[in-house]
Amino acid sequence: MSGRFAASGRVAIAGFAHSMVDRHADRSLGALTVDVARAAIADAGLTPRQIDGFVTAALFPSAGSHTSRDGVSTVSADWLAQRVATQPRYVAGFQGIGQLPGAVAVAVNAIASGAADYVVVHRALHNPAGGYHDTAVREVAGPQQWTSPQGFGGPLPMIALPYNEYLQRYKADPETMADVVVEARKNGARIPWSYWRDRPLTRARYLADPMVSDPVRRVDCDIPVDGVAAFVLTSAERARDLPHHPVYVAGYANSGPTTRRLPLHWPLDDIMAGGAVTARRLWEATGLGPGDIDLPQLYDGFSPFVYFWLEALGLCPIGEAHRFVQDGGIDSDRTGGLPVLSGGGALGNGRMHGIPQMLECYLQLSRRAGARQRDRATVALAAHSSPHFGGAVLYTAEPG
Template sequence: MSGRFRARDQVAIVGYAQSPVTRHADRSLGALTVETARAAIADAGLTPEQVDGFVTATLFPTSGAHAVVDGVSVVSADWLAARLNPNPRYAAGFSGLGQIPGSMALAVNAVAGGAAEHVLVHRALYNPAGSYHDTGAAEFRGGLQWTAPQGFFGPLAMMGMTYTEYVQRYGASREALAEVVVEARKNGARLPWSHWSGRPLSVEQYLAEPMLADPIGRLDCDIPVDGAAAFVLTTAERARDLPHRPVHVSGYATGAPPRRRLPAHWPLDDLMAAGATTAERLWASAGMGLDDIDLVQVYDGFSPLVYLWLEALGRCPVGEAHRYVRDGGIDSDRPGADPVLLSGGSLGNGRMHGVPQLLECYLQVSGRAGDRQRPGVTTALSCHSSPHLGGALVYSAQPGAGV
């Protein structure tokens, strides 16, 4: 069975908007999202009445005991549609990890299949008061009953265990991981909307921060924020008549663990095996290989994920990403390097769940990155979540980039 993506390059991103990313916004998440969505629609040269499709993912990524309230802690497609175009032809929400590739897949397929003419994809993130992952639960059921009472609870412990395996096998140092975080913060500091705007980080500052789940330190984790981003998609044919250079979606892929595990149990071998499958599906879907991609943006909700994505995609051999980074391989200011955190990512923006990677690919391929524009970027790739529970997307300036 062929993995070719039948809608390859038939749908394009034609407009965007990004809200300021702050610890706590001065308005509700719903109001912030409506404002951002209206700005994206206007950027695409459209009106809200012309947008007849709405797609999002509403995962509230906290393991704490926080209420999920539409318009307050999440913003669903239906909630947003009711305030922009109350009678859309299509409204859908993606459920699961890898929110950006999942949402984009729904939107692309809706446009390509004729379910809607113009689809708005948004992602809204909320930072509640109090400790983000704190819980008052006195008991746990299901799979968590085997881990949480022993203190293995939440994503921090999960990533700590996975990265411990990596360190023990491959000898990765804390200094090498510092280079990942410093690179993300350097690029995030250059963005006006970033929580870390104007605030780069030094290796010394990184090393001075405390460990949270050894070998994961405080700055290896993205910081919870309030923020929203929106993108408008339509057919490649309609895109020609709109104001900005269209960015075509050439392919996408998602992955899954090869074996069922307890919640938050991510063995390194499982993760990398699924990552290899994700990459294989991606190249088949897009009709391109890594050598055909001008810009790669990897996910970094936790800094070690940068290593794992570099290895899953084949940018460097398994176990070698920490050396690749330590040798300046991802330094965006180094000629000939691979600027995989040019967007600043989650570590350099705030916990925007893959939005920075998608946004940077759109800006660079469309030629709208301003002073940060890289020459000759006509294809790009964004990675989201982890290689085994997330996914990736490929974009191109011109239809037919993949053969």
């Protein structure tokens, strides 16, 4: 992407719905998704007959050997369209880098081009029985033969490696990460559908939590859950006639192809170099910059991602995120604090894979956050995954 995004402000979110977030839901993921999609459509003041587009990123984010079954452990756009719509014109699934921003981008492009008028974007997450990353695999081939025998498999060593690099390079105190997790849980405890509702975390409890891949503690990781969220997107013109204040998509950026490495080998330099590219693409696409963002919602599937995004987006200097956090810089209750986890994030809601970030942007900019409503929030950013292996979307309260 080069230059200003041509569809900036031309597509808006018009409504949403969210299920309760549980470790294991008492209904199938498919049934839950159908109900949430119908609720989002009704929230937007529409009927299923009017919906002519369905988009998702249906990745099942487990490194284990669980079987991925549509409607059971994941829900594709096609599966949902067959059960909600009458004659959809546009059905698509995003499979690239940056799952949720990529799905939003596909939906925005479909509406801006006229391929669809009303598009449901959903994300359905499943927590399978047994260990989330359990695997029955006893033999590996290809690039994994060089990493798996050393125990380097799955996302925990993937994030522990660059986090260790960060701590050593910038002389950071690992106990400072308590402030990130406590902030996320504080805000997640305020959200009615969160798995952690009414269950904030203390600093002492964080420090007492066991290490799972040193220096990553168990509570540095989002907890696997069953949960679904859906959004209805349409053109800015149509959105103005619907019940809720529209929230406009100003632009987006997805990370480019990463440096070729062994599986899950994410050196800190790769993360930050790729993040700089992602940020530059976002600012070029939207004509905005870090100083314009009132509500940055940073991805926190693992707590170190918050450090990486803060620095990659230019919200604090390189190497200073740990000090910024330690000084109360992300305390959403503090005057002047940067509310990067005001929606609770993944650590405060459960493994909803970027949904908490997107939803907080929508709720705050549409003035639907209730008692949590923040004054003067007009420009918001939702980040997903790692800065070099994810993406970000900018939202505005006005079309611009």
